[in-house]
Amino acid sequence: MREVAVIGVGCTKFGEKWESSFRNLFVEAGALALEDANLSGQKIDEIFVGNMSAGRFVEQEHIGALIADYAGLATENIPATRVEAACASGGLAFRQAYTAVASGMSDIVVAAGVEKMTDVDTEVTTDVLAAAADREWEGIAGITFPGLYAMIATQYMHKYGLTREQLAQVAVKNHENGALNPNAQFQKPITLETVMKSTLVADPLRLFDCSPVTDGASAVILAPLERAREFTDTPIKVLGCGQASSSIALHDRKDICTLDATVAAGNKAFQMAKVERKDIGFVEVHDCFTIAEICAIEDLGFCKKGEAGKLTEEGYTALGGKLPINPSGGLKACGHPVGATGVKQVYETVKQLRGDAGKRQLDADIGMTHNVGGTGATVVCHIFGRA
Amino acid sequence: MSVARFWRKQQNRYNLIGTHCETCGRYFYPPRPFCPDCRRDGKIVEHKFKGTGKVITYSIIRSAGDQFKFLTPYPLAIIELDEGTRLTSHVICDIDKIQIGMRVRPVFRKLAEEGSSGAIFYGTKFVPA
């Protein structure tokens, strides 16, 4: 296998973007990534695009070809493939792109993610997202995504004594980081009280425990490491890559509070990267709900089960803490355009490692991403370092 | 969910019919046609569940999709049947009453209704035992 580097990154602002269509979101992110890599479109060998549900959000399938076409590449006839794993679609598109370059099959490959969620109303969105769970045995029972993660939270609080305040602190911290990110949907710091008094969505989770409904796209460009310096002075190397699956339904997990696919994907990425937990400078984790961030920190092996709430409360995971989690603001503050999120995590990690992250800049050599589909039926992790 | 798609699982949903692996003794509801422990060595037979069990975890759903809006707010739970298998269900009880460990028993109820097409789906739900 060849070594692989990220040579360019692009991301739209995330938010409720009434003025942007599905295809324009992608074109915007793609153009930013090409510009960043100083690359012309004709040099691209292949595209992978993560997208969860354009079919239901904008009644459009056949996303690979659509995107290649509107990126101005129809006449180049390059392969373009859509990748779907619910909210992990973006991370998975990145893994496919990585594999394509590492294997020698393609040289210059785009990994993108895009989702246009706000053209339908919230009830439809809730139902579309529910398709990431088991439609026949969870969907028919009336689950919602906030509801599934709420059941993780209920059990977790019962078992480990996690407090409502500790959970809320995850949101406070992520909004604080988001306030420093010009691409974030929410750029205002919030107080603990705002979270604690927000509307209940699925007990014990409230509005401010949830990632919002978002439009956005992100794109990154990969190349073999040996060619990376043709395009950039700051290539970021992919050190490790791990993907895992688990039961589609939450009720079939051995332990409701552990995303075993996170454990497996994280371990694979660490083994491949040959780095230790203590070498990691920051992690972009999949905080679709506050409880998800708590579980991620533990399941990735950064602390024991039951300890992440206390660490969060003590500031261990804040920007100035020992292990900053979600310097971008995470899904909570950046917003969560489901197919785009996994690629946005890579975008943030590359920005940080290049020293290009503006006001939220960290001093770190190695960063990690963690992208989850459903309640943990698919998990994709990557570890990055400077080349 | 289309009527045909629902009908295919109707016997399971009406009568809590799942499966049982005679090789290792595991029970499955929702039914599985293939035992994840024994794989090709598993011998799968139908099994009618008693339906009694307990709440493993729960939430109160206050914001739902179109098909379940009429029910909000409703308690949703992961239930462990006494045979050891787990499922997800609406528990019909006061939203303040549900708690971890609560014993439940099955009842036959409306599961969901499909907008203006009028299709109504029935099946098994749970109430405090």
Ligand SMILES: CC(C)(COP(=O)(O)OP(=O)(O)OC[C@H]1O[C@@H](n2cnc3c(N)ncnc32)[C@H](O)[C@@H]1OP(=O)(O)O)[C@@H](O)C(=O)NCCC(=O)NCCS
């Ligand atoms: C929680 C949720 C149901 C709220 O949706 P909603 O009730 O339609 O909310 P609205 O769009 O009416 O927003 C009401 C206000 O709250 C704000 N808001 C909405 N969601 C928010 C969130 N998650 N965090 C903070 N503020 C939020 C809006 O900006 C709006 O503010 P405004 O009145 O100042 O404009 C929705 O965001 C949701 O479903 N989130 C989860 C998404 C999900 O499941 N993703 C997949 C995860 S795996």
Ligand SMILES: [Zn+2]
């Ligand atoms: Zn068996």
